[in-house]
Amino acid sequence: MQEYISSGSIESCILGLADPAEQQEFERMRLEHPEVRAAADAFEASLEAAAMAGAVAPPPALRETVFKSLYENDSLNKPSLQSDPSPIPTIPAYKNEAAGWKKYLAAASIILLAGSAALNVYLYNRYKNSDTLYNDLLAQQQQLANNNQSLQTQLSTAEQDLLIIRDPNMKMVVMADVNKTNSRGTIYWDNNSKDVFLMVNNLPKPAPGQQYQLWAIVDGKPVDAGMVALDKENGLHRMKNIPRAEAFAITLEKAGGSESPTLTAMYVLGKI
Known part of the structure; x- marks a missing residue:
């Protein structure tokens, strides 16, 4: 289970980079194994924290401009009190769909940027840990080789001593x-x-x-x-x-x- 958690599949599935089969496997593992669910929750929390850390509050001047614009639009939309009973022509409201798409696109870009930054940090830490582990294993291998050489020397000496002791002369x-x-x-x-x-x-x-x-x-x-x-x-x-x-x-x-x-x-x- 720890091998699956450290393989990077969880991060790929959360960021939408995995294929459907891998995504389905991740959903199953998340439901069945608490440790996978905990790892996924932790990664999602790190993405959310990274996104919130990059959020910028709007300046006060911009807020006042928006409120003023809303007040003026509200005044224009109020019906005037007239004695003329003739119907008032209805003008359909104009929806700026392009602006809405831009808003969602900007939000998606921020999320992807935060996810990319978090993934880069995660992969970099894994690389550093792997490099440290490799050096430790290399040192242990060298130590084992030295110990083996020492044991071989002692064994050879013991064999020679045994031949001398067993000599009938x-x-x-x-x-x-x-x-x-x-x-x-x-x-x-x-x-x-x-x-x-x-x-x-x-x-x-x-x-x-x-x-x-x-x-x-x-x-x-x-x-x-x-x-x-x-x-x-x-x-x-x-x-x-x-x-x-x-x-x-x-x-x-x-x-x-x-x-x-x-x-x-x-x-x-x-x-x-």
């Missing part, structure tokens, strides 16, 4: 919390290539100027295995290649890393 090392911060991490270490992948399950957000660092324990000594980037998307972090190790640990160091770990700032540790 991968050895999983769970690093448990050591300082009661509920921290946890998981190492995936390739026995063949010696590639190391880290999944951060839970680590507190570091203070400004600090960064987490992964260590491999080799022959009882810590070896730098790379810095941990928490701002990276969730998933596997590729770390430094470690040929052999006995355990892995993560400590909180200054930004950029340290040559040796701060043992008092160790968060997780996992033995192989």
Whole structure:
């Protein structure tokens, strides 16, 4: 129903621009549907308001001239009191039919002009609304495209991570919390290539100027295995290649890393 109301058929029928079939359909819809009747009444009211807004009151001088002319004509038409009983010839009144047609033509022109102005305003507003709606839809489409691209990237990353985790050559090392911060991490270490992948399950957000660092324990000594980037998307972090190790640990160091770990700032540790 809203589609019919916004199609412009109501305005066309009221202005007399529709064909008979469309006019008949409009009359039926107006009788059966209150929302169509309300829309038609509103448009007719706007036409009437536009016509009344353009009305101009006649000047006082013109009004006095018309009244004076009517008074003189009334005086001329009064019969004179005469004793002569002879009949007074009757002169048929002259009708200025052309003037009457001009009056109706002028009124019709004013109505059409007001209707045209109202229709132009209505169509212009519809055009502006359509243009705004089009821009909004375009922006939403772009946003959906961006979201879709982001989801595709995340899906591709997740698929690659899943392939790495399912690789039978991968050895999983769970690093448990050591300082009661509920921290946890998981190492995936390739026995063949010696590639190391880290999944951060839970680590507190570091203070400004600090960064987490992964260590491999080799022959009882810590070896730098790379810095941990928490701002990276969730998933596997590729770390430094470690040929052999006995355990892995993560400590909180200054930004950029340290040559040796701060043992008092160790968060997780996992033995192989």
